[in-house]
Amino acid sequence: xxxxxLLGLVTMVSALGAAAPDDPVSRVRAWREQxxxxxxxxxxxxxxxxxxxxxxxxxxxxxxxxxxLLELRRFLPDRIATAxxxxxxxxxxxxxxxxxxxFYFHYDGQPVDPAEWTYEPPFSPVIVAEHEPAGRTITLxxxxxxxxxxxxxxxxxxxxDKSPIIAFLAAIDGLENANIPLTSNVRVVLEGDxxxxxxxxxxVVREHGGRIGGDALIMVDGPRHASGRPTLFFGARGIMxxxxxxxxxxxxxxxxxxxxxxPNPALALAKLLASMKxxxxxxxxxxxxxxxxxxxxxxxxxxxxxxxxxxxxxxxxGFSKPENQTDRLxxxxxxxxxxxxxxxxxxxxxxxxxTVIPASASARLDLRL
Numbered sequence: 001x002x003x004x005x006l007l008g009l010v011t012m013v014s015a016l017g018a019a020a021p022d023d024p025v026s027r028v029r030a031w032r033e034q035x036x037x038x039x040x041x042x043x044x045x046x047x048x049x050x051x052x053x054x055x056x057x058x059x060x061x062x063x064x065x066x067x068x069l070l071e072l073r074r075f076l077p078d079r080i081a082t083a084x085x086x087x088x089x090x091x092x093x094x095x096x097x098x099x100x101x102x103f104y105f106h107y108d109g110q111p112v113d114p115a116e117w118t119y120e121p122p123f124s125p126v127i128v129a130e131h132e133p134a135g136r137t138i139t140l141x142x143x144x145x146x147x148x149x150x151x152x153x154x155x156x157x158x159x160x161d162k163s164p165i166i167a168f169l170a171a172i173d174g175l176e177n178a179n180i181p182l183t184s185n186v187r188v189v190l191e192g193d194x195x196x197x198x199x200x201x202x203x204v205v206r207e208h209g210g211r212i213g214g215d216a217l218i219m220v221d222g223p224r225h226a227s228g229r230p231t232l233f234f235g236a237r238g239i240m241x242x243x244x245x246x247x248x249x250x251x252x253x254x255x256x257x258x259x260x261x262x263p264n265p266a267l268a269l270a271k272l273l274a275s276m277k278x279x280x281x282x283x284x285x286x287x288x289x290x291x292x293x294x295x296x297x298x299x300x301x302x303x304x305x306x307x308x309x310x311x312x313x314x315x316x317x318g319f320s321k322p323e324n325q326t327d328r329l330x331x332x333x334x335x336x337x338x339x340x341x342x343x344x345x346x347x348x349x350x351x352x353x354x355t356v357i358p359a360s361a362s363a364r365l366d367l368r369l
Contacts, residue, residue: 043166053192
């Protein structure tokens with residue numbers, strides 16, 4: 001995670017009216033630079049709270065922590081009970097406000113395997129100076145020098161989505177300490193089931209829209225652009241997941257006895273999946289793109305002005321060419337996707353091999369729509 005709070009601060013300043021002659025952005029930035037360690041320590045305390053959505057006790061502790069953090073900033077917090085995790089909401093009203101801006105975050109995280117973590121356990125955040133030859137770790141509590149923006153934080157949910165929450169709160173603090181009053185009402189929605197597909201969010205919006213809606217909605221979630229520049233996305237795709245299973249014989253069969261004769265569901269599923277996309281990455285399922293709104297000339301021009309980071313990303317991720325070699329990444333963001341997340345047949349490929357024709361084969365897919 002990049003240790004830069006500029007995007008959050010700039011976004012919050014958008015809740016102001018016209019910039020004052022003494023430049024409110026500079027005043028807020030100056031406060032942030034003087035309090036970076038304090039901001040990071042608050043983030044680290046938050047990152048130490050496990051937040052896998054299936055653990056209701058941990059989720060409750062996160063919701064309570066968020067309530068306290070919001071109360072410290074003079075927000076009026078509340079929570080909306082759902083069939084899953086509670087949605088924490090809050091509002092801070094401004095005198096003579098003419099508009100309301102709603103900020104959306106989520107406080108739950110993906111399940112995690114501690115054995116896969118390189119430095120500390122996932123909920124023991126650590127700072128690593130990866131750009132230095134030795135890649136040293138930094139002890140924040142005893143660090144009294146300037147914070148290096150090239151340091152990286154290793155901790156579960158450090159980027160998705162706890163750092164944006166703390167960045168938002170730091171922006172509120174910066175405005176407060178710079179004596180810059182809000183001229184818009186600010187509402188906050190913090191969901192606890194985003195990583196599980198937001199099963200209750202539609203109901204919450206339908207039943208409580210008057211408490212969480214606004215004139216503008218800002219979702220503070222998503223990757224940092226590889227150029228390092230602050231980024232605003234004007235929209236977001238939704239997600240849909242599916243599992244496809246192909247069945248063969250009633251039980252696994254010996255491949256030496258029944259190979260070349262019994263149908264193999266692993267091969268049938270592989271052919272089915274391969275038929276869903278062409279060599280340029282275009283989904284071939286009938287009607288898949290029917291509801292896509294074409295980009296305007298103005299939108300395409302804006303995309304062309306974004307720094308092209310494809311070479312950097314391909315080097316970082318270790319592949320030589322993208323799925324589609326004509327369109328840049330940002331154009332592909334404006335299309336729905338079909339991705340294979342996992343494939344399983346015959347017990348997998350780990351451990352001892354099994355010479356079988358599997359009884360079934362399954363694949364998990366996600367579609368960004």
